[in-house]
Amino acid sequence: MREEKLEKLLNELADATTEPVHPHLAEDIKHQIPPQLSPHRGGMDTVNIIIDLRINKLTAAAAIIVTMILCASFFGSRSLEGDSIYQDSKLLIKYCLEGIDADRSNVLTAKSRYEYLAKRVKDIVYYGDSIDPKDDNAVLIQWKLSDGKYRVVFGDLREKTVSAEELIKLQARMLQKKAE
Amino acid sequence: MEYSEQRRDSLVARLRAGNRAAAAELVDIYYKQIYVFMRRLGHSCQVSEELTQESFLAAWQHIGQLRSEKALNGWIYRIAGNVSRLYWRRHKDSKAVSVGGIDVPDGSESGCDKTGHLEQLGRLKNAVIKLPVKLRQAVVLHYMQHLTIAEAAKAADVRQGTFKSRLNRALKILRSQISSEDGELL
Numbered sequence: 167m168r169e170e171k172l173e174k175l176l177n178e179l180a181d182a183t184t185e186p187v188h189p190h191l192a193e194d195i196k197h198q199i200p201p202q203l204s205p206h207r208g209g210m211d212t213v214n215i216i217i218d219l220r221i222n223k224l225t226a227a228a229a230i231i232v233t234m235i236l237c238a239s240f241f242g243s244r245s246l247e248g249d250s251i252y253q254d255s256k257l258l259i260k261y262c263l264e265g266i267d268a269d270r271s272n273v274l275t276a277k278s279r280y281e282y283l284a285k286r287v288k289d290i291v292y293y294g295d296s297i298d299p300k301d302d303n304a305v306l307i308q309w310k311l312s313d314g315k316y317r318v319v320f321g322d323l324r325e326k327t328v329s330a331e332e333l334i335k336l337q338a339r340m341l342q343k344k345a346e
Numbered sequence: 347m348e349y350s351e352q353r354r355d356s357l358v359a360r361l362r363a364g365n366r367a368a369a370a371e372l373v374d375i376y377y378k379q380i381y382v383f384m385r386r387l388g389h390s391c392q393v394s395e396e397l398t399q400e401s402f403l404a405a406w407q408h409i410g411q412l413r414s415e416k417a418l419n420g421w422i423y424r425i426a427g428n429v430s431r432l433y434w435r436r437h438k439d440s441k442a443v444s445v446g447g448i449d450v451p452d453g454s455e456s457g458c459d460k461t462g463h464l465e466q467l468g469r470l471k472n473a474v475i476k477l478p479v480k481l482r483q484a485v486v487l488h489y490m491q492h493l494t495i496a497e498a499a500k501a502a503d504v505r506q507g508t509f510k511s512r513l514n515r516a517l518k519i520l521r522s523q524i525s526s527e528d529g530e531l532l
Contacts (some may be wrong), residue, residue, distance in 0.1 A: 169517060172517055172520060172524070173517075175466065175470055176474075176485065176489035176490065177488065177489055177490075179470055179489075182467060183445040184387055184413075184472065185384075185391075185446065187381045187382075188391060188395055191381065191383075191398065192374060192377045195377060195398070195399050195402045196370050196373050198399065198403060199369045199373075199403070200406055201364055201366075202364065203365070203366060203369055204402070206485075263513075321522075
């Protein structure tokens with residue numbers, strides 16, 4: 167009986183505390199209805215769940231990418247050799263902390279390319295860890311071709327075939343820039 | 347507005363198809379309820395208006411999650427409840443404010459009885475606003491927004507058993523508070 171009286175009072179309280187609503191509220195909300203209501207938002211629910219965990223969008227994106235890399239490794243489409251997962255994750259986290267930086271993005275792309283080529287060609291060298299990522303003309307990767315020339319990937323991801331002399335000049339320029 | 351089951355089914359089907367007119371209809375049906383829900387949860391008038399708008403914006407984004415015709419009430423209140431919860435998280439220093447005056451329609455009670463009744467309702471209103479957020483939400487959803495236990499549990503994103511337990515705890519607290527102030531056992 168006591169509980170019933172309290173419940174009755176709560177129901178009465180609800181009826182007694184109804185407030186008038188701002189007359190334009192409904193119209194304001196209707197103006198915000200998007201032109202296209204899409205019931206399917208590919209992948210956004212996953213991102214929203216992660217954002218609900220109170221981490222920012224960039225970190226959420228990094229978490230998703232790292233998970234995808236780990237899944238790819240697990241199912242055998244990517245090698246776990248040479249601690250590449252660890253290096254990729256490290257680069258991704260650094261990339262996220264520093265914000266969106268196109269130069270770092272190039273270095274990341276070049277590293278993936280290097281890992282791919284390393285298994286297929288000999289005499290390949292990767293300079294991505296030591297060069298200035300903002301230097302478009304820095305040599306990121308080099309490897310020797312069968313005709314004695316060298317194939318070079320630059321900081322802006324351009325590719326060029328150069329002679330041994332030209333390669334020495336490019337490397338000398340890099341060393342000089344580093345010394346400065 | 348009373349809404350027939352048939353029209354509700356049709357509304358949900360049209361919402362799921364991405365129909366804008368259905369979205370506007372949803373606003374007409376629910377905007378007052380969601381505003382009052384926010385007020386009863388302890389948000390100020392201005393914040394309640396903002397949170398009502400936010401709730402509908404979130405609803406447009408999560409229309410894909412609306413799967414069953416019977417789940418409309420639970421779905422919209424769940425979104426509104428989440429919007430309110432996020433607001434409290436972001437504004438930890440904000441204090442809950444109760445809805446303004448109490449307006450009781452004239453009945454058979456004498457002047458003296460009516461004053462006593464109003465005082466009792468006033469005390470209950472203050473006690474509800476002092477409840478912990480989860481318990482307050484349970485009381486508001488079930489007793490004030492008149493959602494069934496199943497709908498309210500879905501809106502609170504908990505099992506029905508957990509929701510009933512919250513309600514019991516809330517009623518116990520309210521009873522003890524009103525009784526101690528009243529000197530009367532409810």
